[in-house]
Amino acid sequence: MYYMGVDVGSVSTDIALIDEEYKLVEKIYLRTKGNPIKAVQEGFKILKNKYEDSEIYAAGTTGSGRMIAAAIIGADVAKNEITTHATAALEIDKDVKTIIEIGGQDSKIIIINNGIVNDFAMNTVCAAGTGSFLDRQAERLEIPIEEFGNYAMKAKSTVRIAGRCAVFAESDMIHKQQLGYNYAEIIRGLCDALVRNYLNNIGKGKTILPKVLFQGGVAANIGMKKAFENELGFEIFVPENFSMMGAIGAAIIANERVKKTGKTNFRGLKLADNNIFSRSFDCEGCPNKCEVVKIYENNNIIGYFGDRCTKWSSKTAEKSKLA
Amino acid sequence: MKATFPHMGNIYIAVKALFDGLGIDYIIPPQNSTEALNIGTKYSPEEICLPFKIMIGNYIQAIEQGADTIILTGSCGPCRFGEYCELQMNLMKSLGYDLNFIVLDMPKDIGINELLKRFKKIGSTSTKSKLEKFKAAKNAIQIMHLIDEIEALSHYLAGYERNKGECKRLLQECKKEAMKLSNPNEMLSLIKEYKKRIEYVSVDINKDPVKIALIGEIYTVIEPYSNFYIEDKLMDYGVSSKRGMTPTWWLKNMALSPVKLNSLNIKKSSREYLSMEIGGHARECIGEAILSYKEGFDGAIQIFPLGCMPEIVSKSILPSISRDYEFPIMSLVVDDMTGEAGYITRVEAFIDLLERRRDNVLYGS
Numbered sequence: 223m224y225y226m227g228v229d230v231g232s233v234s235t236d237i238a239l240i241d242e243e244y245k246l247v248e249k250i251y252l253r254t255k256g257n258p259i260k261a262v263q264e265g266f267k268i269l270k271n272k273y274e275d276s277e278i279y280a281a282g283t284t285g286s287g288r289m290i291a292a293a294i295i296g297a298d299v300a301k302n303e304i305t306t307h308a309t310a311a312l313e314i315d316k317d318v319k320t321i322i323e324i325g326g327q328d329s330k331i332i333i334i335n336n337g338i339v340n341d342f343a344m345n346t347v348c349a350a351g352t353g354s355f356l357d358r359q360a361e362r363l364e365i366p367i368e369e370f371g372n373y374a375m376k377a378k379s380t381v382r383i384a385g386r387c388a389v390f391a392e393s394d395m396i397h398k399q400q401l402g403y404n405y406a407e408i409i410r411g412l413c414d415a416l417v418r419n420y421l422n423n424i425g426k427g428k429t430i431l432p433k434v435l436f437q438g439g440v441a442a443n444i445g446m447k448k449a450f451e452n453e454l455g456f457e458i459f460v461p462e463n464f465s466m467m468g469a470i471g472a473a474i475i476a477n478e479r480v481k482k483t484g485k486t487n488f489r490g491l492k493l494a495d496n497n498i499f500s501r502s503f504d505c506e507g508c509p510n511k512c513e514v515v516k517i518y519e520n521n522n523i524i525g526y527f528g529d530r531c532t533k534w535s536s537k538t539a540e541k542s543k544l545a
Numbered sequence: 546m547k548a549t550f551p552h553m554g555n556i557y558i559a560v561k562a563l564f565d566g567l568g569i570d571y572i573i574p575p576q577n578s579t580e581a582l583n584i585g586t587k588y589s590p591e592e593i594c595l596p597f598k599i600m601i602g603n604y605i606q607a608i609e610q611g612a613d614t615i616i617l618t619g620s621c622g623p624c625r626f627g628e629y630c631e632l633q634m635n636l637m638k639s640l641g642y643d644l645n646f647i648v649l650d651m652p653k654d655i656g657i658n659e660l661l662k663r664f665k666k667i668g669s670t671s672t673k674s675k676l677e678k679f680k681a682a683k684n685a686i687q688i689m690h691l692i693d694e695i696e697a698l699s700h701y702l703a704g705y706e707r708n709k710g711e712c713k714r715l716l717q718e719c720k721k722e723a724m725k726l727s728n729p730n731e732m733l734s735l736i737k738e739y740k741k742r743i744e745y746v747s748v749d750i751n752k753d754p755v756k757i758a759l760i761g762e763i764y765t766v767i768e769p770y771s772n773f774y775i776e777d778k779l780m781d782y783g784v785s786s787k788r789g790m791t792p793t794w795w796l797k798n799m800a801l802s803p804v805k806l807n808s809l810n811i812k813k814s815s816r817e818y819l820s821m822e823i824g825g826h827a828r829e830c831i832g833e834a835i836l837s838y839k840e841g842f843d844g845a846i847q848i849f850p851l852g853c854m855p856e857i858v859s860k861s862i863l864p865s866i867s868r869d870y871e872f873p874i875m876s877l878v879v880d881d882m883t884g885e886a887g888y889i890t891r892v893e894a895f896i897d898l899l900e901r902r903r904d905n906v907l908y909g910s
Binding site: 301342343344 | 898902
C-alpha cells in the first residue's frame with residue numbers, strides 16, 4: 223500500500239510514493255514548464271506501468287498548482303507548502319528547529335518549536351532570494367544549474383555581488399566579470415548574495431537555531447549550503463530527498479486524512495491517457511469579472527477555479543473540503 | 546456637477562445615500578477590478594503605492610460615464626498619501642481631463658473653516674434645505690456605521706455559524722440590495738433589517754474557531770480587491786476575523802484628532818513600541834496588534850502595499866511584539882500582481898500554524 227504526494231511547483235512537478243513506513247519508494251521529477259496538467263499526466267504515465275490503482279491508498283497535492291492538480295487526480299487533500307514541508311522534515315528528524323526551503327519562485331523559513339510550526343515567513347513580492355535568481359544567472363553564464371555548486375566550491379575567494387534585486391545583481395555581476403574575476407569566484411559571490419538576501423529579508427527578525435534542514439530544489443547546490451554555513455556559523459543538513467519534501471509531506475497528510483474519512487477520492491493512474499485540458503473565460507455575472515478556468519476531461523467538465531462567488535466551482539459535484 | 550469618488554471598501558454605499566439625500570448628481574465608479582488597476586498602472590508613476598493606481602482607474606472609469614468632479618479625502622501627513630491629491634490633480638490634468646477636485650483634508654491641517662468651505666462647495670449644487678442636507682449627512686453617517694457593524698459582525702460570526710456560508714451570503718445580499726434603493730431612508734431601514742438578520746444567524750457557541758486580526762495600511766486592509774478578498778476567504782475557512790480600520794473609525798479618528806482624543810486605546814497600547822506618530826497608520830497597526838492579542842485573538846495578518854513607508858516601520862517592529870507576546874503575526878505585501886496562489890498559500894499556512902499551535906498537533910485534519 224502506497225501514499226502518493228504530488229507537488230506542482232513553479233519550476234518542477236514532483237511525484238512521490240511512500241510506503242506504510244513513510245519511506246520513499248518512488249520519485250518522479252519533471253519540469254512543469256508552465257503546464258501543470260501535462261506534467262502530472264506525464265508522471266502518471268510512468269507510474270501506471272509499475273503500479274495498480276488499488277495499491278494507492280491516499281493522494282495529496284501541494285505547491286502553487288495544488289488546486290488544479292487536486293481536481294485532476296482526485297486528491298484527498300490539497301495542502302499549502304509550509305505545512306507539507308514541515309510535516310516531511312519532522313518525519314525524518316524530530317529535533318529540527320529551522321527549515322530553510324528555497325524553491326523556484328518561493329523561499330521560506332519555517333521555525334519549529336516542540337515539533338510544531340511556530341512561525342514562518344515567505345518572500346514577498348520579489349523573486350530575489352529564490353531559485354530563479356540562480357537559474358537566471360546560470361543561464362547567462364551558460365553553466366548548467368546542476369554544476370553551479372561545484373563551481374562555487376572551487377573559488378578561493380569571493381566577490382561581493384548585490385543580492386537585493388535579481389536584475390541588478392546581473393549588472394553587478396557583469397561589471398565584476400569585466401574586472402577579470404573568474405567564474406568560480408563570481409558564482410560563489412552569487413551564492414553569498416542569495417544567502418545574505420535570504421537572511422536579511424525572509425529570515426528578518428527570526429532566530430535561526432540548529433538543527434537546520436535545507437530543502438527545496440536549491441538545496442542541490444552545495445555552494446549554497448556552504449554559504450549558509452559560513453554565515454550562520456554552524457552545520458546545516460540537506461535531507462536525502464530534499465527536492466521531494468513537499469510531495470512526501472502531502473502524501474503523509476493525505477494518509478492521515480484518508481485514515482479519518484475511510485476512503486480515497488483518488489481517480490486512478492489511467493487518467494494519464496485521458497484528454498485533459500483547460501479553458502478560461504471571463505465571467506460576466508458581476509463587476510468582479512473573475513477569470514474562471516474550466517478543466518475538461520474527455521469533454522466532461524471536472525472542475526472550475528477562480529470564481530470568487532463560487533457560482534461555478536460549486537457546480538462540480540464532488541466538492542470535498544480539500545484545504 | 547457630476548461627482549465621483551475613489552472606492553474604498555463599503556464606502557460607496559454611504560456616499561450613494563449622501564448624494565441621493567442631497568440630490569446631487571453622481572457616478573459611482575465600477576467596482577474595483579483588474580480593469581481599473583490596468584488603467585491606473587498605465588498612467589500612474591511606476592513607484593507609487595497600489596491605492597493610488599486603483600484610484601486613478603476609478604476616476605477614469607467614472608469620467609467615461611460623465612463624472613466631472615472628484616471628491617477625495619486628503620491628508621498632509623508624512624506618508625505618500627499626503628501627496629495623493631496634488632499628484633492626482635496634476636496627473637489628471639496632464640492627461641487632458643478638465644476636472645474639479647474637492648479634497649477633504651483633516652481640519653488640523655487646513656483649519657475647520659477651510660474644510661467647511663469645501664463641504665459647502667459640494668453642497669452648493671444641492672437644492673435641498675439646510676435641514677434636509679443635515680438629515681442626508683446624518684443618514685449617510687449612520688449607514689456607514691451600520692454597514693461597518695454588519696461587516697464586523699459577519700466576519701466574526703463566520704467562525705461560529707451553523708450553516709456554512711450564511712454570514713457571507715447575508716453580507717453580500719445586504720450590500721447588493723442596499724444599492725438598489727435610491728431613497729436613503731429606505732436604505733437605512735433595509736440595512737437595519739439585515740443587521741438584525743445577521744445578529745440572529747444560528748451560531749454554535751461551543752465552536753472555538755481560529756481568530757485572526759487584520760492590521761496594516763488602511764486602504765489595503767479595507768479594500769477587498771487590493772487584498773485578494775482576504776476577509777471573504779477567512780469566512781470561507783470558518784475563521785473569525787476582526788479589523789479595526791473601518792471608514793467609521795477613520796471618520797471618528799479624524800473628528801477627534803484636533804482635540805487629541807482620537808484612538809486613545811491604540812495610542813496607549815502602542816506606546817511601548819512606537820511612541821509617536823510617524824505617518825500613515827503605523828501606530829494603529831502596532832496598537833491593534835497588541836490589542837488583538839489582549840482580546841484573545843490567535844494571530845494577526847498585516848497587509849500593506851509595496852513601498853508603504855509607515856508600514857515598513859511597523860513591519861520591523863511586529864517581530865518584537867510577536868516574540869514578547871508569543872503572538873504570531875504574518876505580513877502580506879500587495880502590489881499590482883493578480884496571481885492569487887501565493888497569497889492563498891500564505892494565508893492557509895498561517896491558519897494551519899494557528900490551529901496547530903493551539904491544538905499542539907502536527908498533522909491536524
